[in-house]
Amino acid sequence: MNYLRSIFWGLLVAALCLGFAPSAWAFCGFYVAKADTSLYNQASQVIIARNGDRTVLTMANDYQGEVADFAMVVPVPTVLQEEQVHVGDPAIVEHLDAFSAPRLVEYFDPDPCTPVAQYAPLPSNLALSGRAEAEVLAEDALGVTVESSFTVGEYDIVILSARESDGLETWLRQNDYQIPAGASELLRPYIRQGMKFFVAKVNLEEFDRGGFQALRPLQMAYESPRFMLPIRLGMINAQAAQDLVVYLITPDGQAELTNYRTVNVPSNAEIPLFVKEEFSDFYKAMFQTAYEREGRNVAFLEYAWNLAGCDPCAAEPLTPEELRQAGVFWLTQVNTGFRPAPTSNALSNAFVTRLHVRYTRDQFPEDLAFQATSNQQFFQGRYVLRHPYTGEMNCSAGEDYQRSLPERFEQEAQTLANLTGWDISDIRTKLPATVANPIPWWRRLWR
Template identity: 40%
Template sequence: MSRIGITLGAAALALAGTAGSADAFCGFYVEGSGAKLAADATQVVLMRDGTRTVLSMQNDYKGPLNDFAMVIPVPVVLKEADVKTLSKDVLNRIESLGAPRLVEYWEQDPCPKPQEERAYDSVAKSSMAPMAGAGRMETDDFKDTVKIEAKFDVAEYKILILSATEATGLERWLKANGYQIPAGAEPLLRPYVEGGSKFFVAKVDPKKVQMVDGRAQLSPIRFHYESEEFALPIRLGMANSTGKQDLIVNILAKSRYEVANYKNVVIPTNFDVKDSVRTRFAEFYAALYDKTMEANPGSVVTEYAWTSQPYSMCDPCPPEIPTTQDAATLGGDIVGGEIAQGNYVLTRLHARYGKADMKDDLRFREAKPITGGRETWSKQGLEYGASPASTNAFQARYAIRHWWTGPMKCAKPRRGVWGGPPDGRHRNTIAASKLAYAPRGKLALGTVIKRDLWEIGYKKAAAKPAPPSGGAKFATPPGTKAMGFGMGAIGGMVLLGLGMLMMRRKQS
C-alpha cells in the first residue's frame, strides 16, 4: 500500500511565464495554449474512515479551457468506478456549516409580567437551541518512464491515470504533450514519484462546460482511495506560488482531527463585536485570523469541530444544513456505517502560508473532543476559548448584542437574559465566506472587539486616547487557569455544557 496520501497543492499554474492569481487547488493546473488561468474558488471535503479516504472537490476557473488539465498525485491507480461527479449544493452546505458565524441577541425584558415568568427561561433558551482528451496525450515518446495506467471519461472530464519512474520523465512527458508547467516543478514532483504516487490528469471538454460571466462551472469531482497515512501533501501546489495561499480543509470522520507535524491552535471565539461588523464580517474575521497567526506563526487553526447528528448538528445553524443524503453523497456509500447515516464530526482546519512557510506536507491525526463558542454561561461569565469535553462542540462564533433600552419597573430587574428580537422575527446567521478574498489591512481589529483577546495576547482599543503610563492593561479573563491539551496555547476554563473538504484559497 502506498505511503503517500492524496495531494492538495496550493496554486493554479501560472502559464507562459506570467504569474496568475489563484486560490487553493489540488495539485496544479497545466494548459496547452499558454494563456493565463485562475482558480478563484476551490472547495474540498475529505471523508475518512479507517484507511479509506473519499475526496470531493469543486473548482471554478476563469480563463480558456482548450487543452486545459489538472494534475493531482494520488496514492493508487484509480478506476472509473472510483470517480464520479456531484452536485455543487452538497459541498456548499458543508462549507456553510463549518464557516465562522455572526449571531445576534437581544436582552429580554428585565421585568417580565408575572404570567410570563414561568415560561421566561424556556423561551430564552429555545431561541438559542439547535435547529434542526486523449489526442496527443497518448504519445509514447517517454514510455520508458511514464505509463498510462487507466483512461476514462466522467462527465466533462477526460481522465488519465499516469505512473512515472522519474520526475524528469514526467515533466518532459507533460511538456512534450503541449502542457506548460511551472519552472522548477521537477524537484516538487520528485518526492511523489519516488514515494510511488500515481498522477490523476483530468482534461476538460470545453463543449460540456457551462460558462457564467467568464467562469467555467465545472462539476465537483469525487474519488476514493485506500492509504494507511492520512496526509495532505501541499508542496506540489507551491510550484508557482507568488503570494499567500489559503487552505481550508473540511474533514468528516468519527472523531476530530488536527495536524500532527505543525502547531495546532484554536481561533479565539465567543466574544462580542460592534454592530458595524455586520456588513464587514469576512473582513473582520480575516483580521482576527491574521492576528492569531501573528501570535502563532506556522500554525494550523481549528475553526470548527462539531458532532453532527441528523436533525441536531449546529447551534446556531446556517440557512441550509447538510442532509443525511449529503453524507452518503460525500462518501458514506463507500465507507458505510454511522457516517453514512449522518453521524460524524466535522472538523474545519485553516492554514495560510507563503512559499517558504511550509516545509513539509500536512499530516493528520485524531484528536480529543473540545467545546467552545456556545451561548453557555456560568458565574464567571460566557465561556471562552476551547475546553476538553466528551463530545465535540466548538465553533468560531461572534455576537452582536442589543441591551434592553425600555423601562424597568420592578424592584429586582433580571439583567443579562438573552434571546430573540422583540418583534419575534428570525434573523439568519451570517457566515464568513470567501475569506481568501476578504480585504486585509483596512479594518482595525481592536476598534470593533468588546473584550481583550487573552488567547492571543491582543488588546481591544483603549476607551480613552491616552492610556496610563506603561500601556493599557488586559482585562482579567473570567477563568483563572489556562489550559493546553496538544493544541498550542489555548486559553480556557472547563465548563459543563452540551457537546457537538477541502477548500483552499489564495490571495495574491
C-alpha cells in the same frame, strides 16, 4: 405590556464568505495553464471522508479562468480506475461550507426589570463553491506510463506513473500541459515515494453539452494507509499565501494534523454590534491577525462537530443523502421498513472537522498529514452580538443596567481591536451612544 416581553435571542448570520481571494480558488495540486494566462492558486476546498484506509477525496475550486485552459496535476497514492472517479455536486460543498462556517450570533438583552428567559435560534447562511480539471496521453520512452485514461463528466482524466521526474515533465509538456518552471524537482519526491499522478483537464465538448456554469468538484475514492493531502505542488505557481479549507469527515471524532500544530480559531468573543454589517471584513481581519500571531505555521480549527446536529445551526444539517454525495460511505442505514429516513442515529457516526490552513512555501515545507481520533469535543467559531435593551425601564435594576452599558461597549471594542488589529479609536466612533437614551414609549406605540 413589557412583562410579556422577555428575551429573544435571535440569531442571524452571516456566513462567511471566507472572502479570501475572490479571484481563484485553487487546489492542492498545481494548475497547468495551456495558454500563458497567469494563474495562481489562492484558495481551495477539499473534503476528505475517511474510515479505516478507505478514503473519498473531493476537490473543489473556484477556478475563474478560461475553462479550456484548466488543467490540474495531483499526486495520488494509488492508481485510480474510471469508476473510482466521480464528478460531484458543487452544492454539497457549498452546503458543508455553510453548515460549518464561523458564525455571528445575535442576542437581545432582556428587560432588566423583568428577569429570566428563553430563546429561539434562527438559521444563517454562507458561501463558496468549487470544481476541477483534466487530460490524457502517453509515452514509455520517457518512463511515463499511462495507468488509466477516461472521461468523467466534463473532465478528461489520465492517471500516470513515472520513473523519473524529467520524463514526467517532458511528457506533460509534449502533451500540451504548460508546466511551471521548477515542477520537475517537486515531482521527484512523489515519484520516488511511488505515488501516481492524477491529471485532469476539461473536455470542452462535454462541458458545453452539460451547459455548466462552472467546473464541478472532482471526487476520487481509494484505499491507502496514507492519510494526507499534498500541498507542495500547489505552491509552485502561487505567489502569495494560499487558503485551504479542509473538511475531514471521520467516524469517531475529530481528525487532526499530525505534522503541524492546530489552533482553535478565536471564538465566543462578544463584539460590537456594527460588526454585523461588516462580518466578512471582521473575519478576514481576525483570521489574519491570529495567523500572524501564531507564527504563520499553524492550522486553524474552525469547526468540529458531530454531523448529527449543531447549535446554533448556521445552515440545515446535511441529509444522509448529501453526506453520501460528500463521500461518507459508511453511514449505516438504521431505518427498517417503517421508519423514514435515518436521521440522528445514522449520522452519529460522522464527525466533521473543518481546518483552515493558510500556507506559504517557507512555513509549510511538508504536505499535510492527518490522523483520525476519537476526540468528541465540539468546537465552533462563533462571535456574539448583544443588543442592549432599549425599551422603557422603570426600576433600579434598569438604572444599574444602563450604567453598565458604557463599560460593556468599551470592553467589546477592546476585544474587537485585539482580535482584528483594528484601530481602537475608529472602533469607538462606531459604538452605540453610551448615554442612557431610552426610546420614548409613544414611539413604540405608533411605529
